[in-house]
Amino acid sequence: MKKESISRIMSGIDDEYIKEAAAPVKKSGNIRRYITVAACIAVVIIAGIILSQADIISPSHFSSEGTTANESGGGDKKFPETATEGTAEAPLDSFITPGEEIDTELAIESVTRPKWEDMIIPMRYGEITLGEITYSSQCTEISSENILSKLGEAKMQGYDIYTDTYYTVTGEAYSVKSISTECAVAVRIDNGEEYFIYVNSWYEPEDLGDFISDLDLKNTVLFRKAFIDEYKHSDTASEHSQRVYADFDDKVIWDMLEDCLSAENTEYNHPYDRIGIETDMPLLGYKNISFCITPDGYIITNILNTQKCFFVGEQKFREFDEYLKNNVPYKEYNTVYELNPDGTIPGKGEDGQSTPGFNPDAPVQISPPYDPSQEEAMSNTQQSSSPEIPQDFIIEETTRTE
Amino acid sequence: MDDSKIITLFFERSQNAVNELSEKYGRLCLQISVNILKNISDSEECVNDAYLALWNNIPPEVPDDLKTYLIKVVRNISLKRYHANTAVKRNSxxxxxxxxxxxxxxxxxxxxxxxxxxxxxxxxxxxxxxxxxxxxxxxxxxxxxxxxxxxxxxxxxxxxxxxxxxxxxxxxxxxxxxxxxxxx
CATH class of the missing domain: 1.10.10.10 (Winged helix-like DNA-binding domain superfamily/Winged helix DNA-binding domain)
Structure with missing residues (x-):
């Protein structure tokens, strides 16, 4: 089409949109990112205060200053006296000043980190920065068939906490087939043969449509099982039931998502019930991560490590909930916690100590296959039979197949 | 000045109408025209032509939204110049x-x-x-x-x-x- 014709078509854009674009809303910055960073700083400061007050940090052997070396050239390795096989002091240098030491026993309990030579390459080099985006390692290899074109190179730094040594290598970044470079890249380190996935945890899609297309979710995500949890509480017992739906049709989810492509990415910070869906994303190295829909109509996932949340409406939740409950076979697991006479949970009295009523070795009771017509009777049976069961901790499994 | 007051000035046939319009939206109009023509003097002419068009059209017309109305007029005039002038349009x-x-x-x-x-x-x-x-x-x-x-x-x-x-x-x-x- 001729440019003259195109400009003529563009002249027909609504006044409303012309006015809107004449005074665009300027972003005030990435508030979520700053809040997260502030929260991290606060945690580090508080941890530092607590540890120092507990007299955990005492002067002596955090003595050596870091040295820099190339991966191939090695460096001056200084093994701390306290390091033991497979463990190391936590990288607590952010709140431990040089010359101070940390309690080894605490460190061993808190953090276990493989030795440098035991780590695979993407574990050693956790990040790569390209332009304005910093990507984090997924420790996942990707086949060269999924690599598209080279994006650039960047220096990557690794730190050996055992020897206090820094290593620098060159990472070549490549785009990955069907994945936006805003989300993830493949990195080849020091001309090696393997490519590894690095993801942008700070990626923020504008809307659900962007999210789906940027990650080609339809082809990269696998939905495994859906879970619906319910909790009941009384004066004498608490009950948790979970229904697991394994054979639902993914198309139902995709139809739901495709109806809401313009749902904007938003925030969701309050506790929620939900239908959880066990999700894998093998291409980017994710297994059993969260994808859920809440009764108040939000789809929430932690794909790419940070929360993405899209409002799709309560109706969508109800439709999916009804679809699962009416069309998909499920297994049900009931866990009954009988409370102590004083109302506390068995195993944890008010003082946090074990109580006599708790038997962690109690056998698990598996109930017969579920019969929907006996639902009410079964419920009554369970209530009436509870006192006769000697164990405080009961798990029931029921199966329904349609 | 409020857009409604500027429109009132147009209705009163006051010379201040164009002055106020230019003061409030002159820069925006020039930017729109320069985006299309990439030529300051041509763009200034287009913007002046747009002011004249508003002077001739108001009254009888009463734009709901003066700013959008003006933007559309500036753009249309600039586009006419753009299509007429093949030498200038390149690289804009x-x-x-x-x-x-x-x-x-x-x-x-x-x-x-x-x-x-x-x-x-x-x-x-x-x-x-x-x-x-x-x-x-x-x-x-x-x-x-x-x-x-x-x-x-x-x-x-x-x-x-x-x-x-x-x-x-x-x-x-x-x-x-x-x-x-x-x-x-």
Missing amino acids: FYDAALSELEEVLTADVSSENEVLFKELSEKINTFLGGLSRENRTFFVCRYYYGDSIKAIAEKTGNTPHLVSVRLMRTREKLKEYLRKEELI
Whole structure:
């Protein structure tokens, strides 16, 4: 089409949109990112205060200053006296000043980190920065068939906490087939043969449509099982039931998502019930991560490590909930916690100590296959039979197949 | 000064009407015209022609939204100059923007086919209605106002890379949408 014709078509854009674009809303910055960073700083400061007050940090052997070396050239390795096989002091240098030491026993309990030579390459080099985006390692290899074109190179730094040594290598970044470079890249380190996935945890899609297309979710995500949890509480017992739906049709989810492509990415910070869906994303190295829909109509996932949340409406939740409950076979697991006479949970009295009523070795009771017509009777049976069961901790499994 | 007061000045046939209009929106109008023509003196002429057009049209016309009305007049006059002057149009921001849309709007439309032009405009408006506000702003700034990617990034507080990627994605979506509507 001729440019003259195109400009003529563009002249027909609504006044409303012309006015809107004449005074665009300027972003005030990435508030979520700053809040997260502030929260991290606060945690580090508080941890530092607590540890120092507990007299955990005492002067002596955090003595050596870091040295820099190339991966191939090695460096001056200084093994701390306290390091033991497979463990190391936590990288607590952010709140431990040089010359101070940390309690080894605490460190061993808190953090276990493989030795440098035991780590695979993407574990050693956790990040790569390209332009304005910093990507984090997924420790996942990707086949060269999924690599598209080279994006650039960047220096990557690794730190050996055992020897206090820094290593620098060159990472070549490549785009990955069907994945936006805003989300993830493949990195080849020091001309090696393997490519590894690095993801942008700070990626923020504008809307659900962007999210789906940027990650080609339809082809990269696998939905495994859906879970619906319910909790009941009384004066004498608490009950948790979970229904697991394994054979639902993914198309139902995709139809739901495709109806809401313009749902904007938003925030969701309050506790929620939900239908959880066990999700894998093998291409980017994710297994059993969260994808859920809440009764108040939000789809929430932690794909790419940070929360993405899209409002799709309560109706969508109800439709999916009804679809699962009416069309998909499920297994049900009931866990009954009988409370102590004083109302506390068995195993944890008010003082946090074990109580006599708790038997962690109690056998698990598996109930017969579920019969929907006996639902009410079964419920009554369970209530009436509870006192006769000697164990405080009961798990029931029921199966329904349609 | 409020737009309603400026319109009142036009109705009173006061010379201050154009002065106030120029003071309030002169820079915006010049930017829109320069985006299309990439030539300051031509753009100044276009903006002055737009003021004259408003002087002649108000009254009897009473624009609901003076700013949008003025923008449309400036753009139309600038486009006429743009199409008439083939030497100047090359390398303007608007020329680059239109090139991007050439890959999307591939239908061969006769300039006489007013109905199809109108239908395409309506479909694009429907499509824009389904976009997020930010993506829509990017699109309108780029393809209506002819803003450069950098200017859009500065206006909206984003990086040029982000704007560029979003625009590319929006064009792809638009192409898909028009294909479904059997308009390309």
